Structure formats: structure tokens, C-alpha cells
Amino acid sequence: MDEDLGAFDPTIPEEGPSAPPAGWLDDVQGYQGHGGADPAHNPLYPPPPAYSPQPELNRNTSVPEVRVPVVSEDEARTALLQFVESKWNYSTKPARNMTFRTLQPVVVYRVRMGLMDPEYFLSRVESHPLVRRDARCSPAVTAVLRLIGACDASARLDVLNPLTRPRLPPAVLLAVGGWSGGAPTGSVESYDERADRWVGVPVEGEEPRAYHGVVVLGDALYCVGGFDGVQYFNSVRRFDLAACHWRPAAPMHARRCYVSVAALDGCVYAMGGYDGHERLSSLERYRPHGNQWTPLAAMSEARSDASATTLHGKVYICGGFNGSVCLESAECYDPRADQWTLLPPMGGPRSGVGVAAYRDQVYALGGFDGVDRLLSVEAFSPGAAAWRPAPAMLGPRSNFGVEVLEGRLYVAGGFNGHSTSFSVERYDGATGAWSAVRDMAVHRSALSCCVVTGLADVAEYAFPRPPPAPPTLPDAREDFD
Incomplete structure (x- = not known):
């Protein structure tokens, strides 16, 4: 995570898109019948399914007790970067050459960058090579910088802003x-x-x-x-x-x-x-x-x-x-x-x-x-x-x-x-x-x-949270050579 990723290196050899082993996603909505990494069934792994909000559970539905660990936005963002920098992605190049372009909606809607500690955001996110390399990240970064500079602390808890929408409490x-x-x-x-x-x-x-x-x-x-x-x-x-x-x-x-x-x-x-x-x-x-x-x-x-x-x-x-x-x-x-x-x-x-x-x-x-x-x-x-x-x-x-x-x-x-x-x-x-x-x-x-x-x-x-607008996920296949 702390490695200096440096500038884009075109000399790094190409490699095929990564994918989970065959059979791993047989039961995942939108991936039924795909062969995973089995080239005989699916030589090019498909992009993620379109965003589809699911209806809320009926309050009387029996739900198994699940203890979900509580993590901060900083920890969530670090985990995301580790994923991006691994080989489990939809790029044809190694992870160090990948940008946030195809993950930008997920960054906005899944990692609440506006809730991060300001010092952490400035030192670990805004200055990160993966973020600075792609101009399409700049609108979200600029919006977070405005929030950090705002005098009104309540602006950082705006339930309508996808960058600051508070998560449900544990x-x-x-x-x-x-x-x-x-x-x-x-x-x-x-x-x-x-x-x-x-x-x-x-x-x-x-x-x-x-x-x-x-x-x-x-x-x-x-x-x-x-x-x-x-x-x-x-x-x-x-x-x-x-x-x-x-x-x-x-x-x-x-x-x-x-x-x-x-x-x-x-x-x-x-x-x-x-x-x-x-x-x-x-x-x-x-x-x-x-x-x-x-x-x-x-x-x-x-x-x-x-x-x-x-x-x-x-x-x-x-x-x-x-x-x-x-x-x-x-x-x-x-x-x-x-x-x-x-x-x-x-x-x-x-x-x-x-x-x-x-x-x-x-x-x-x-x-x-x-x-x-x-x-x-x-x-x-x-x-x-x-x-x-x-x-x-x-x-x-x-x-x-x-x-x-x-x-x-x-x-x-x-x-x-x-x-x-x-x-x-x-x-x-x-x-x-x-x-x-x-x-x-x-x-x-x-x-x-x-x-x-x-x-x-x-x-x-909990305080009512309007559902976020569905993110527009780019077609990951445009990265494939």
C-alpha cells in the first residue's frame, strides 16, 4: 500500500484479464453459466452486472444473525486500493498500471471519501498516483477538498451527498x-x-x-x-x-x-x-x-x-x-x-x-x-x-x-x-x-x-437515508486489447 507506484510504465508486459477460478460465481446474480477463468467456456471474463437496487427485506422476515466488523472509511479505502493493486481486476495490464477509471462509481458510492479523516485524505488519497493519474477522479477529489475546507461541520454528514452519506450504524x-x-x-x-x-x-x-x-x-x-x-x-x-x-x-x-x-x-x-x-x-x-x-x-x-x-x-x-x-x-x-x-x-x-x-x-x-x-x-x-x-x-x-x-x-x-x-x-x-x-x-x-x-x-x-442514485458503471471491456 505504501509502495511508490511511480509513473505509468509501458514496458511492463501485457497479460490477460484476471478472473476467479471456474465455478466460483455460478450462484452470483448475473454470472450464472459463466465459466470463470476456464478459457474453454469463457475466454474473456464479462464485466460486472448492471447496478440493480434490491427491495428492502420485510421487517418480519427471519434474518440470520451476522456480526459485521465495524471499519472506518480509511480502512475501507485501503482495502479497496489493495484490491485495485492486486491482479483481480478487469484490466489487461498489471495492477500498478491500472487507474480508478472503471472503479470510480464504486469509490464514490462505496467508500465515503467525504467521511475520511482530512489528514488521511490529503496524504493518502488525493496524493495517490492512481488518483492523480486519471483526470476523471478530479471532480470527486475537488468536492471532498471543498468539504474539508467548509466551516460548517454538518456538511460532512449530508445524507443526500454520496460522498458524505453516513453509513448505517452497527x-x-x-x-x-x-x-x-x-x-x-x-x-x-x-x-x-x-x-x-x-x-x-x-x-x-x-x-x-x-x-x-x-x-x-x-x-x-x-x-x-x-x-x-x-x-x-x-x-x-x-x-x-x-x-x-x-x-x-x-x-x-x-x-x-x-x-x-x-x-x-x-x-x-x-x-x-x-x-x-x-x-x-x-x-x-x-x-x-x-x-x-x-x-x-x-x-x-x-x-x-x-x-x-x-x-x-x-x-x-x-x-x-x-x-x-x-x-x-x-x-x-x-x-x-x-x-x-x-x-x-x-x-x-x-x-x-x-x-x-x-x-x-x-x-x-x-x-x-x-x-x-x-x-x-x-x-x-x-x-x-x-x-x-x-x-x-x-x-x-x-x-x-x-x-x-x-x-x-x-x-x-x-x-x-x-x-x-x-x-x-x-x-x-x-x-x-x-x-x-x-x-x-x-x-x-x-x-x-x-x-x-x-x-x-x-x-x-436510524436517521433516514435516501437511496443513492445508481452509479453508472463503465463497460470494463473497453480496457481489453
Whole structure:
């Protein structure tokens, strides 16, 4: 890839067009009956079939689970160049003499050059001999250079521009329910990180609730406990991610508002909360296979308004409110021993705190210390003697959603001390910096967030992307001698 390809060398001898071995493409649309590289059947390998958009799959069609690796535009472009520079092409000359002419539509529509890192584009693409050799590449290169020089960063996420059209995300962040405008809401929004947009998810059978917890197990989201302004719930709702429909699941043994929830080994753990009369220390576990809740060992103290996460096979819960004071305590549950262990206390009390496992540490973010809403963050490594300070958020918030999406820690909504919030920000542990992202459409506190991966119909949860105009593929046979 890094080899200097130099100028066109006419002394390199001719060679016939490359082709896959015979039989390799028997089942590929447009190539049935072709003999591949077998000269007795097909001495000149045919050009690719014409572009033909396929209809979208019906959302109820059974699709096998496929884990597609996530790659950057730079990696995709490098892979394309490696292909171009190999002998698997439709040119009569060796790959080092081939230009991008016959691959230009694929470059535009399959490699989003406008999404590449500007430094990478300038040093590895715009200056590449294969690109500079052919003037027909210059319109796309010029367009990308304009995008790089644009002051408006949103221009690089234009869904109508084939150079910047964001790819579908491998995962989405869901914000579910909460308290908005003086009442609970059943709204569900999905954040598409690739497009930096929130999308409203139309759902059937929604029931407004706040101060609940949500987790994802397999193809379903579970909404646990909560409050609707009148009732404190022990009920559990199961959201079918394919059908976008809510259905009831088995209720908990206790009513739990301000509940903390976590998912571990295919089970849902619900702990603490408020039942309308007192704060709770109890813990129970739900197994979807039997649709049943089982009481387990209680925490060392009662707490509502806490938050929980899982790390290395254990459940961690931090902060909260015991009915009298905000808590700085934290504890860890081992499901194998059915036992809780006290952890070192946090640096200060945090009620309405957000807790998440990130980069092999437990992060405690924001909350309320009894006087102010907090923007401070601290982190704990299992086995450490104390919590350590971490970079503070951009603004204070309590009772917000927190999750990890594509290697970054997100916080969404909440109460900032004056009003419920639309705002969303994320922390990049690699750079140690927080940055603002697109606001939600619904201002809300007391919401819960979760991340969904591996959706067969992820387009239903992503920002709409109009289909690109079909590329015009040149007839590769004009390269043949």
C-alpha cells in the first residue's frame, strides 16, 4: 500500500484479464453459466452486472444473525486500493498500471471519501498516483477538498451527498420514557451516532412512566418498575425490537420507583428503589426463559435514586438516597456467591447519579449531593483502594440516562437544577475530553437509556437515508486489447 507506484510504465508486459477460478460465481446474480477463468467456456471474463437496487427485506422476515466488523472509511479505502493493486481486476495490464477509471462509481458510492479523516485524505488519497493519474477522479477529489475546507461541520454528514452519506450504524442508543413537561412520557428516541441525529421510534402499546430502568436482552428491551404520577409499579414491560410493540412480562415481587437495574448473563437484576412507603434494600433477578422473578440477597443498606452497572461478572451499585440523606456508598454483588461486598465510598454523596462500566472501570457521573446538581465524575477500578477523579461533564445533571456507544460514554437529558434537559454529551476516554452532540427532541429527566446492537432492521432505528442514485458503471471491456 505504501509502495511508490511511480509513473505509468509501458514496458511492463501485457497479460490477460484476471478472473476467479471456474465455478466460483455460478450462484452470483448475473454470472450464472459463466465459466470463470476456464478459457474453454469463457475466454474473456464479462464485466460486472448492471447496478440493480434490491427491495428492502420485510421487517418480519427471519434474518440470520451476522456480526459485521465495524471499519472506518480509511480502512475501507485501503482495502479497496489493495484490491485495485492486486491482479483481480478487469484490466489487461498489471495492477500498478491500472487507474480508478472503471472503479470510480464504486469509490464514490462505496467508500465515503467525504467521511475520511482530512489528514488521511490529503496524504493518502488525493496524493495517490492512481488518483492523480486519471483526470476523471478530479471532480470527486475537488468536492471532498471543498468539504474539508467548509466551516460548517454538518456538511460532512449530508445524507443526500454520496460522498458524505453516513453509513448505517452497527448499534443505536435508545432513550426511553422519563418525566417531561410536568408528566411522564412513553416516548422512545433512537440516536444514530453515524449521522448524529435522534429519531423518534413509533411504538405500539406504550405506557408513560418515569424513574424506571431499562435493559436489553437478546431481541427485547425490558422496562422495569417506575412511576406514572399516580402508581408505583412492580410491573415489567417487554419491548419487541423487531415489531416495535410493548407486551407485559412477569411483575416483580416489590413495587420499585427510582429503581436500579442491570443485565448480566442473560438475566435482569432489579435492586433498591421506593415502593411508595419506604426505600428498599432488596434485590431480585428475572430469567426470561421462565418469565419469573427470584428474590436474592439484600444490599447492605436501603437506597433509591442510585444507579447500577455490570463489570467482570459482578453488579455494581453506587450512591442514591436512603430517605434522609444522599449516599456516597457503593457496593458490589457476586451472583455466584449471592453476596454483597462494600466498596470504598465515592468522593461525595450522589443521588440521581449515573453509573456505567467503561474502559474496565466503574464511572459515577453527576447527580445531586443534597445542595447542588453535579457535573463532576469519578471512576473506580475493581480492587483499588479509592475512587479517582475523572474529567467533569460540560454541564450539571441528575436523573439522566447513561450508556456506552461505540467506545464513548454518553449522558442524555436529566435535570440541571433549573429545568429538564434535551442536551446530550459524550466522553472519549482516549482523549479525555467531553463534547456536545445532537440534542434529543424531547426534554426529559428520570429517563433510562440502553444500547441495541445487531438489529436486522437497524434502518428502522436510524436517521433516514435516501437511496443513492445508481452509479453508472463503465463497460470494463473497453480496457481489453
